[in-house]
Amino acid sequence: MPQYKKQPHILHLQQTLALSNSSSSSSLDSPSSCASPSVCSSTLIQDDSCTDSSYSFSGKSSSSYTSDSNPTSSSAYQERRMPQPGNDVAPAEGVTYVGIDTLQEQTRIKALRRGYSFNLIVVGRSGLGKSTMVNTLFKSSVARRKQGDKEPLPQTTEVKSVSASLTEGGVRLNLTVTDTPGFGDHVNNENCWEPIVNFIEDQYARYLKEEVKIERPLHIEDTRVHCCIYFIPPTGHSLSSLDVEVLQRLDKIVNVVPVIAKADTLTLEERMAFKERIRADLLDHGIQIYPVKEFEDIEDVHDNAKIRERLPFAVVGSTTWHDLHGKKVLGRRSNWGLVEVENKHHNDFAYLRDMIIRTHMQDLLDTTALRHYENFRRTKLTCKETLINGKDSDSDHVKDLNESNI
Numbered sequence: 001m002p003q004y005k006k007q008p009h010i011l012h013l014q015q016t017l018a019l020s021n022s023s024s025s026s027s028l029d030s031p032s033s034c035a036s037p038s039v040c041s042s043t044l045i046q047d048d049s050c051t052d053s054s055y056s057f058s059g060k061s062s063s064s065y066t067s068d069s070n071p072t073s074s075s076a077y078q079e080r081r082m083p084q085p086g087n088d089v090a091p092a093e094g095v096t097y098v099g100i101d102t103l104q105e106q107t108r109i110k111a112l113r114r115g116y117s118f119n120l121i122v123v124g125r126s127g128l129g130k131s132t133m134v135n136t137l138f139k140s141s142v143a144r145r146k147q148g149d150k151e152p153l154p155q156t157t158e159v160k161s162v163s164a165s166l167t168e169g170g171v172r173l174n175l176t177v178t179d180t181p182g183f184g185d186h187v188n189n190e191n192c193w194e195p196i197v198n199f200i201e202d203q204y205a206r207y208l209k210e211e212v213k214i215e216r217p218l219h220i221e222d223t224r225v226h227c228c229i230y231f232i233p234p235t236g237h238s239l240s241s242l243d244v245e246v247l248q249r250l251d252k253i254v255n256v257v258p259v260i261a262k263a264d265t266l267t268l269e270e271r272m273a274f275k276e277r278i279r280a281d282l283l284d285h286g287i288q289i290y291p292v293k294e295f296e297d298i299e300d301v302h303d304n305a306k307i308r309e310r311l312p313f314a315v316v317g318s319t320t321w322h323d324l325h326g327k328k329v330l331g332r333r334s335n336w337g338l339v340e341v342e343n344k345h346h347n348d349f350a351y352l353r354d355m356i357i358r359t360h361m362q363d364l365l366d367t368t369a370l371r372h373y374e375n376f377r378r379t380k381l382t383c384k385e386t387l388i389n390g391k392d393s394d395s396d397h398v399k400d401l402n403e404s405n406i
């Protein structure tokens with residue numbers, strides 16, 4: 001069973017942010033009652049043996065998942081801030097301790113205080129399980145659905161965002177999930193992707209506008225979309241022309257992770273064959289899905305190759321708990337028994353969760369900033385420069401760029 005970089009939950013973010021991990025960091029970073037990261041990494045579900053967190057909702061359509069543990073006040077933290085007897089390199093005689101070795105800790109504490117922002121968009125036709133999947137991933141009613149009666153089908157694709165603040169082991173994550181109801185639900189789906197593409201680009205434009213200001217804020221609120229989970233219907237055939245058209249547009253502007261929705265409706269053989277066909281289609285149409293080989297770090301080559309073998313992830317979502325030999329598991333009852341959401345032999349949910357949250361969240365943030373946003377920025381600024389150099393700076397185009405986009 002392939003194991004990616006094992007990191008406990010959101011904590012991986014603070015670890016990846018640090019310049020390099022010291023050997024003591026994993027025990028310091030783990031929730032106080034969870035001695036072993038491997039125990040924690042086996043489940044994202046609230047596990048009493050593994051965390052002292054309490055779970056509560058707050059405010060309008062947002063939830064919070066809080067923990068008492070405060071790493072800044074832990075004794076381990078205090079110890080690491082002080083020069084330790086028996087350090088590898090002792091200060092030379094007559095030289096007092098400078099404290100360069102606390103830089104890593106300072107960076108970490110700053111990042112912890114500020115928290116992280118992660119913005120996710122889910123794209124796919126209605127009823128494919130997008131809301132369920134988001135709730136399964138983050139174990140909270142982030143993407144709440146109206147209970148009971150069905151919402152009327154939007155005439156065009158709508159873009160709706162819901163934010164939640166999740167805290168685990170002292171790490172705060174501001175999560176925004178954007179849903180796209182109405183996408184692909186009509187007989188004529190021409191240009192139904194436009195609101196999605198516009199939304200993603202608007203977030204880049206918003207960021208750029210702040211970034212180029214003479215008086216700019218110290219921290220720009222990051223609303224850029226870091227990951228797009230694209231839901232493919234479990235038809236067992238191949239990608240539809242709509243899927244191809246949309247994916248060809250999205251892969252240029254955002255990290256796209258394709259998933260086969262409701263994988264429990266396909267047999268294991270059907271899933272394998274469907275995956276093969278989708279991978280061939282993606283290749284034929286030149287669609288680049290995350291993680292893109294061309295842009296990966298050398299250290300990630302091995303793990304990413306393992307991930308690519310599984311893509312698109314065949315996932316099952318559920319927020320219903322079932323009793324399995326006295327243990328509570330998330331799952332779905334089907335004709336051939338209970339499909340456990342977290343069981344890697346039953347479906348790829350755990351691989352998707354591990355990649356997005358535990359191993360690649362920092363990389364998704366980096367790739368968004370360094371590749372997708374950078375492309376957008378370069379294009380916009382080049383366009384502006386060309387217009388200024390080539391034309392009257394009072395032209396409508398330049399005014400437009402100045403006022404609305406940049």
Ligand code: GDP
Nearest residue numbers: 125126127128129130131132262263315316317
């Ligand atoms: P959305 O419109 O894409 O957000 O879909 P929802 O999350 O609202 O789910 C639509 C219906 O599909 C609900 O009845 C879910 O319980 C069900 N559903 C969600 N995920 C799965 C899955 O993995 N397998 C199966 N069989 N049903 C699912």
Ligand code: MG
Nearest residue numbers: 130131145179
């Ligand atoms: Mg939904």
